[in-house]
Amino acid sequence: MLFTIGVVGVMIKRNVISVFMCIELMLNAVNLTFVAFSSFFRDVSGQLFVFIVMTVAAAEAAVGLGIIIAIFRNRESLDVDDSSVLKL
Amino acid sequence: MLRAGTSPAPTIVRDNNLLSLIIFAPLAGAVINWLAGRRLRNERFIGVVACGSIAISTVIAFYLAFKSNGALHIGEANDTTPIMDHLWTWISVGTFRADFGLAMDRLSGIYALFVTFVGLLIHIFATGYMRGDGGYYRFFAYLNLFMFAMLTLVLADNFLLMFVGWEGVGLCSYLLIGFYLDKDEAAPAAKKAFIANRVGDWGFILGLMLIFFKTGSISFFDKGLAVKSALATIAAMPIDGFGWHAIFAGGITSIAVLLFIGATGKSAQIPLFVWLPDAMAGPTPVSALIHAATMVTAGVYMVVRCSAIYTHAPTAMFIVAIIGAATALFAATIGIAQNDIKKVLAYSTISQLGYMFLACGMGAFVAAIFHVMTHAFFKAQLFLGSGSVIHGMHHEQDMRRMGGLRKYLPVTWLTMCAGWLAICGVPIFAGFFSKDEILWKTWSASGLGMPQGFGKALWFIGAVTALLTAVYMTRLMVMTFWGGERFRVAQIDNLRGESHAQEPAQVNNLRHTPHESPLSMTIPLIVLAILSTIGGLVGVPYAISSLAGGHPENYFEQTLEPAISAAPNSAANSTDAATKPRWLSPAPQPVDGKPAFAPTQTNGGEAITGASEISQERLFALISVAIALFGIGIGWLVFQAQPLRQMPRLLENKYYVDEIYDAAIINPIHVGSRAGLWKLFDVGVIDGLIHDLGRAVIDFGKTLRYLQIGFVRAYAAIILAGALIIIGYFAYNGAYVLRFMVR
Numbered sequence: 001m002l003f004t005i006g007v008v009g010v011m012i013k014r015n016v017i018s019v020f021m022c023i024e025l026m027l028n029a030v031n032l033t034f035v036a037f038s039s040f041f042r043d044v045s046g047q048l049f050v051f052i053v054m055t056v057a058a059a060e061a062a063v064g065l066g067i068i069i070a071i072f073r074n075r076e077s078l079d080v081d082d083s084s085v086l087k088l
Numbered sequence: 089m090l091r092a093g094t095s096p097a098p099t100i101v102r103d104n105n106l107l108s109l110i111i112f113a114p115l116a117g118a119v120i121n122w123l124a125g126r127r128l129r130n131e132r133f134i135g136v137v138a139c140g141s142i143a144i145s146t147v148i149a150f151y152l153a154f155k156s157n158g159a160l161h162i163g164e165a166n167d168t169t170p171i172m173d174h175l176w177t178w179i180s181v182g183t184f185r186a187d188f189g190l191a192m193d194r195l196s197g198i199y200a201l202f203v204t205f206v207g208l209l210i211h212i213f214a215t216g217y218m219r220g221d222g223g224y225y226r227f228f229a230y231l232n233l234f235m236f237a238m239l240t241l242v243l244a245d246n247f248l249l250m251f252v253g254w255e256g257v258g259l260c261s262y263l264l265i266g267f268y269l270d271k272d273e274a275a276p277a278a279k280k281a282f283i284a285n286r287v288g289d290w291g292f293i294l295g296l297m298l299i300f301f302k303t304g305s306i307s308f309f310d311k312g313l314a315v316k317s318a319l320a321t322i323a324a325m326p327i328d329g330f331g332w333h334a335i336f337a338g339g340i341t342s343i344a345v346l347l348f349i350g351a352t353g354k355s356a357q358i359p360l361f362v363w364l365p366d367a368m369a370g371p372t373p374v375s376a377l378i379h380a381a382t383m384v385t386a387g388v389y390m391v392v393r394c395s396a397i398y399t400h401a402p403t404a405m406f407i408v409a410i411i412g413a414a415t416a417l418f419a420a421t422i423g424i425a426q427n428d429i430k431k432v433l434a435y436s437t438i439s440q441l442g443y444m445f446l447a448c449g450m451g452a453f454v455a456a457i458f459h460v461m462t463h464a465f466f467k468a469q470l471f472l473g474s475g476s477v478i479h480g481m482h483h484e485q486d487m488r489r490m491g492g493l494r495k496y497l498p499v500t501w502l503t504m505c506a507g508w509l510a511i512c513g514v515p516i517f518a519g520f521f522s523k524d525e526i527l528w529k530t531w532s533a534s535g536l537g538m539p540q541g542f543g544k545a546l547w548f549i550g551a552v553t554a555l556l557t558a559v560y561m562t563r564l565m566v567m568t569f570w571g572g573e574r575f576r577v578a579q580i581d582n583l584r585g586e587s588h589a590q591e592p593a594q595v596n597n598l599r600h601t602p603h604e605s606p607l608s609m610t611i612p613l614i615v616l617a618i619l620s621t622i623g624g625l626v627g628v629p630y631a632i633s634s635l636a637g638g639h640p641e642n643y644f645e646q647t648l649e650p651a652i653s654a655a656p657n658s659a660a661n662s663t664d665a666a667t668k669p670r671w672l673s674p675a676p677q678p679v680d681g682k683p684a685f686a687p688t689q690t691n692g693g694e695a696i697t698g699a700s701e702i703s704q705e706r707l708f709a710l711i712s713v714a715i716a717l718f719g720i721g722i723g724w725l726v727f728q729a730q731p732l733r734q735m736p737r738l739l740e741n742k743y744y745v746d747e748i749y750d751a752a753i754i755n756p757i758h759v760g761s762r763a764g765l766w767k768l769f770d771v772g773v774i775d776g777l778i779h780d781l782g783r784a785v786i787d788f789g790k791t792l793r794y795l796q797i798g799f800v801r802a803y804a805a806i807i808l809a810g811a812l813i814i815i816g817y818f819a820y821n822g823a824y825v826l827r828f829m830v831r
Contacts, residue, residue, distance in 0.1 A: 007808060010801070010804050011801060011804060011805060011808070012801075019801075080799070080801060
């Protein structure tokens with residue numbers, strides 16, 4: 001459910017920040033399932049994956065926000081559809 | 089197969105490391121001349137290096153042949169094991185093994201002797217002839233390289249190494265024919281020689297492969313346990329039947345025919361002879377060395393070397409004999425009408441080579457080699473003589489512009505007389521004995537399955553050829569040395585309405601008086617003239633030598649007999665002799681077909697036939713002499729009176745063979761290549777394929793480009809769709825896989 005909200009969010013939102021947050025939403029949805037299954041199967045490896053995902057998510061968030069700022073500086077816009085071409 | 093890199097432990101073989109020096113001395117000479125000579129540009133240095141290296145080879149060849157226990161030493165008549173020199177194992181793959189090994193047995197010994205000796209004389213001659221040429225170093229480097237290749241060919245102990253030499257002489261021939269870079273006809277002539285030889289090589293290499301498949305070996309000799317002799321293996325096989333089907337059966341006959349195709353290429357026999365006359369575009373010493381004395385006889389050498397194969401393939405013998413006889417007659421008729429002094433000699437060479445193959449085809453291998461040797465002497469002599477004439481005439485080759493030269497070139501004239509009489513077959517001179525022997529053996533031989541009277545018919549062709557030979561050689565001599573001095577008349581060509589490419593230069597040169605050649609050119613002439621005179625005496629047949637009460641054995645035959653196929657002797661007394669060709673029984677001459685040192689009269693089978701055959705042979709010798717003298721007489725009377733007599737146009741134009749080949753083979757290939765291969769296949773299919781492929785990729789890319797619209801959310805949608813498809817697939821088909829993973 002949470003994952004689906006994230007997917008739909010990515011699809012329909014036009015604001016980069018919203019899209020970004022929806023991606024985070026999907027990651028966390030996966031984390032949640034990991035933890036749930038981990039406790040269901042009594043297997044620690046699921047929880048280990050969560051840590052990895054969180055680490056990657058943190059790095060991704062940093063890079064992603066950096067990119068967003070760079071785009072905003074260049075285009076004065078946060079609409080994803082505006083940056084449909086690589087050149088300015 | 090062992091990697092016998094060190095030594096095959098040949099216990100039965102006589103080793104001698106000097107043998108390799110015979111081939112490597114000329115190679116060293118070539119390298120030195122190429123590297124050092126081109127910088128020094130010192131003709132004396134180059135000449136000394138070139139002649140010196142050949143002299144080394146000559147001395148060693150003679151030493152190895154005639155030292156006690158040497159290859160040709162008659163003292164150990166039954167000891168026919170060759171002198172070997174195993175250098176290294178060249179290729180060893182599975183059961184296939186090719187050595188870089190040399191061997192000098194009686195056959196290759198005789199070849200090595202005359203190749204080195206005649207080669208040496210021609211080298212000396214060339215130092216004089218080529219004086220002042222800009223490519224002096226290049227010429228001698230090539231010439232030495234040729235000697236290396238030729239000696240490799242002759243001394244090789246297996247087919248593959250022989251093929252290396254075979255290709256080597258082809259290459260050198262190409263380089264030397266095209267030596268005069270500024271001569272228009274030289275480059276096409278060189279190309280023609282090379283291509284005609286390629287056609288022959290195709291046959292040779294196919295035959296070589298077939299030999300390996302049949303026998304599992306390509307060696308000529310037994311070399312211990314690891315290497316068996318291919319020839320001995322074939323000699324032990326049953327004889328092929330006679331008939332056309334045998335040619336395509338993939339048996340011994342196929343091998344023999346394929347090898348003979350190689351020989352026709354190298355030795356200029358009928359289908360492939362066209363290159364040799366054109367090869368005269370090269371310098372005259374080259375014509376003498378390569379295109380008369382040595383290289384062109386390589387085909388004969390190969391056939392004789394493979395005599396074991398040929399005696400087991402009567403069909404192939406039949407073909408060889410017919411081709412040989414046809415070539416002899418054909419070339420002789422052309423030779424009679426040529427005006428270029430070198431062209432006459434070229435056709436004469438082809439004709440004489442035809443004789444040699446005729447002898448091979450009739451099973452008279454010894455006679456063939458004998459003729460090769462005497463031919464090497466007198467033809468080298470004639471070519472060098474013509475070189476001397478050309479030199480003296482300032483590079484004038486047209487005999488119509490000569491005449492009366494015996495006053496100006498006395499030495500050349502005298503020595504060429506020796507060569508002339510030798511090639512015509514006047515007794516005492518070398519050519520008489522060898523040619524007479526071939527004719528006699530042709531008459532007396534008869535083979536299994538061959539049509540009756542076949543030998544007689546071929547003898548008739550041979551006799552006619554002998555007559556023609558005498559006529560055209562006399563014509564050459566008369567036009568060149570006798571009669572009026574036509575070299576002062578500028579416009580002879582108008583007589584024939586024919587023009588030559590190098591006209592202006594020659595008209596200028598005609599003002600010079602002809603002059604005799606320097607010593608470096610006349611000395612080889614004299615030596616060769618002496619050899620042409622007495623060289624035949626080593627092989628005087630019994631029938632004639634017994635007349636004079638001289639030593640009765642035919643030295644040459646005695647020496648060579650053990651080296652020729654072992655099949656004949658074993659067949660003679662076996663019970664199924666009737667199924668084998670009759671020439672395999674003791675040959676007509678009393679010393680044939682028995683151990684060389686057996687007393688002449690002890691062999692019963694021969695003593696019976698001996699007396700009548702000997703008298704018959706004497707009769708035939710007389711006929712030969714009569715033919716020769718008759719031919720000389722005709723030539724003398726006809727051409728003395730009218731040296732510029734108009735010859736039949738058909739002959740002068742060489743039966744239009746070149747034109748026929750152009751129309752029948754070269755043109756179709758040309759047109760086929762242009763229209764078919766280039767326009768249709770290359771442009772249509774290959775180019776089309778590549779262009780269409782490129783266009784398809786471009787079109788595909790254009791289609792794909794529409795996916796790259798640039799909207800991030802569209803990409804996300806595509807990713808989602810992909811993910812859904814994959815998940816859907818697993819949910820449908822692979823659910824059990826997931827269940828399994830979950831345990």
